[in-house]
Amino acid sequence: xxxxxxxxxxxxxxxxxxxxxxxxxxxxxxxxxxxxxxxxxxxxxxxxxxxxxxxxxxxxxxxxxxxxxxxxxxxxxxxxxxxxxxxxxxxxxxxxxxxxxxxxxxxxxxxxxxxxxxxxxxxxxxxxxxxxxxxxxxxxxxxxxxxxxxxxxxxxxxxxxxxxxxxxxxxxxxxxxxxxxxxxxxxxxxxxxxxxxxxxxxxxxxxxxxxxxxxxxxxxxxxxxxxxxxxxxxxxxxxxxxxxxxxxxxxxxxxxxxxxxxxxxxxxxxxxxxxxxx
Amino acid sequence: xxxxxxxxxxxxxxxxxxxxxxxxxxxxxxxxxxxxxxxxxxxxxxxxxxxxxxxxxxxxxxxxxxxxxxxxxxxxxxxxxxxxxxxxxxxxxxxxxxxxxxxxxxxxxxxxxxxxxxxxxxxxxxxxxxxxxxxxxxxxxxxxxxxxxxxxxxxxxxxxxxxxxxxxxxxxxxxxxxxxxxxxxxxxxxxxxxxxxxxxxxxxxxxxxxxxxxxxxxxxxxxxxxxxxxxxxxxxxxxxxxxxxxxxxxxxxxxxxxxxxxxxxxxxxxxxxxxxxxxxxxxxxxxxxxxxxxxxxxxxxxxxxxxxxxxxxxxxxxxxxxxxxxxxxxxxxxxxxxxxxxxxxxx
Ligand SMILES: Nc1ncnc2c1ncn2[C@@H]1O[C@H](COP(=O)(O)OP(=O)(O)O)[C@@H](O)[C@H]1O
Ligand SMILES: [Mg+2]
Numbered sequence: 047x048x049x050x051x052x053x054x055x056x057x058x059x060x061x062x063x064x065x066x067x068x069x070x071x072x073x074x075x076x077x078x079x080x081x082x083x084x085x086x087x088x089x090x091x092x093x094x095x096x097x098x099x100x101x102x103x104x105x106x107x108x109x110x111x112x113x114x115x116x117x118x119x120x121x122x123x124x125x126x127x128x129x130x131x132x133x134x135x136x137x138x139x140x141x142x143x144x145x146x147x148x149x150x151x152x153x154x155x156x157x158x159x160x161x162x163x164x165x166x167x168x169x170x171x172x173x174x175x176x177x178x179x180x181x182x183x184x185x186x187x188x189x190x191x192x193x194x195x196x197x198x199x200x201x202x203x204x205x206x207x208x209x210x211x212x213x214x215x216x217x218x219x220x221x222x223x224x225x226x227x228x229x230x231x232x233x234x235x236x237x238x239x240x241x242x243x244x245x246x247x248x249x250x251x252x253x254x255x256x257x258x259x260x261x262x263x264x265x266x267x268x269x270x271x272x273x274x275x276x277x278x279x280x281x282x283x284x285x286x287x288x289x290x291x292x293x294x295x296x297x298x299x300x301x302x303x304x305x306x307x308x309x310x311x312x313x314x315x316x317x318x319x320x321x322x323x324x
Numbered sequence: 325x326x327x328x329x330x331x332x333x334x335x336x337x338x339x340x341x342x343x344x345x346x347x348x349x350x351x352x353x354x355x356x357x358x359x360x361x362x363x364x365x366x367x368x369x370x371x372x373x374x375x376x377x378x379x380x381x382x383x384x385x386x387x388x389x390x391x392x393x394x395x396x397x398x399x400x401x402x403x404x405x406x407x408x409x410x411x412x413x414x415x416x417x418x419x420x421x422x423x424x425x426x427x428x429x430x431x432x433x434x435x436x437x438x439x440x441x442x443x444x445x446x447x448x449x450x451x452x453x454x455x456x457x458x459x460x461x462x463x464x465x466x467x468x469x470x471x472x473x474x475x476x477x478x479x480x481x482x483x484x485x486x487x488x489x490x491x492x493x494x495x496x497x498x499x500x501x502x503x504x505x506x507x508x509x510x511x512x513x514x515x516x517x518x519x520x521x522x523x524x525x526x527x528x529x530x531x532x533x534x535x536x537x538x539x540x541x542x543x544x545x546x547x548x549x550x551x552x553x554x555x556x557x558x559x560x561x562x563x564x565x566x567x568x569x570x571x572x573x574x575x576x577x578x579x580x581x582x583x584x585x586x587x588x589x590x591x592x593x594x595x596x597x598x599x600x601x602x603x604x605x606x607x608x609x610x611x612x613x614x615x616x617x618x619x620x621x622x623x624x625x626x627x628x629x630x631x632x633x634x635x636x637x638x639x640x641x642x643x644x645x646x647x648x649x650x651x652x653x654x655x656x657x658x659x660x661x662x663x664x665x666x667x668x669x670x671x
Binding site for chain 1 (some may be wrong): 535
């Protein structure tokens, strides 16, 4: 097995007395994609915020490169090469692609009052880095807002890769995209993996996760439903676990609302959900 | 190999894009067209407008407005407003006037102190905006009223007058006068040094905006503040520096006004703050931030200066200036909005 970059053991997060996440165990390896699946409110964002250093975890262990860590700021995570591409992508729509690519880490030349952006390097690097990820842009000078959602997502990924990310965390990169655009993004996730990065791919769509994933961690209502290598799980099983859980749960809620908590049917249903949960 | 072929293919598609579209997408194009139109109009309509003598007057009025408009444009690109910018021009001029004519401070020292006061007020504006998260519109409206009160009341309390008197009798007055208030004789007209300052300020601002890291950050904090912070742009530092820039520009204009006319009124600059914003918007700045140009703002000020004086030369009622400004502003806002939509929409 390839180098283990991150290991998460029994990790949990409490916000006051709200338990947003508990008992989550998984790992991220170089050149592999770890998928985190779950419905809305399952705790996916909470989980990646722990990895990204946005919130410290309250239970369990986070081990990076064999050393236990407790991130207190995103900088801690960034310093270890853990880069996060959030859903809003952290881009400035009206600025050209090449300015966005280097935003916050602009290379300069000259000194004193003549210290200026190294525009040639910036534009050339943007082009070549995007090309290396297989992104074919008309023009790096166009405002990034004119790119399609998928292209923007890819620029954000390419940027993270260029700036030395070893672990790339993607928060629902395909959630707002159509089928074709999602395909494009999945292709770049595969590219990043080929380049040896460890990828954490958050999604609620098993059909997006399965083709690119090497390992699947399922979350439901803040609890882990298990952590499976691809060899242990077929797409059908994955889909069944996702859909089955969600449907049962929704139905159970509906019934409880309709028939009252004490009704026999509702109780059986919620029993079933609990069984699936464990 | 594939990358190389792709790059060539990409280049071909770029060249197929019309160069005209690219030029038209520059923020300052609208202002340039309008400036040429206004110039031609008054040059044809009046005798004096296009003479050296006529031009020296409208260039001078455009220059001081222009310096402020450029600084305000940078701040607006950074996503903020400074309503205290106009009162600042009066405040700094009055400060130097009072310190020299009434307290007998050496003139250069007074000039330096007034600069430090301006920068301190700029920092105060910036810190208040950043710390409270309140709109800068409200915060600097507060600073504006404070400055207005101080300008008028304090000047009156100290000097017993509404203007600075006897400035030219201050020892070494000639030195700052040469730097801030002199004029060159060109072809029978006067080229005021403020016009040179205006050009320098516009050039430096353009350089900063387009060629430096700071410029990149200014566009970024105005365009998407949260995103900028996420990628490590020093948001607070950038914004505070911008408020210092408008305050510093206010100081420069204060000096230009004081040493060109050797006096300054206690109400100088009050009411001008919106003119600066209008010039910046006419020059292509978006009110929502993240987009605009220093050259555009300078052109906006040129349009203002030309119209202001052109109406006088044409012998019209001066109030037409206001109506004209309103029309320009509306046209500019519509044009800018259209440009922004085009820039933001996927093709
Ligand atoms: N800052 C917070 N304070 C309190 N509860 C929170 C906070 N953030 C998330 N939660 C709760 O934790 C749960 C998981 O949320 P989240 O991780 O955002 O889910 P997902 O990203 O899978 O949709 C939700 O029930 C949410 O209400
Ligand atoms: Mg989420």
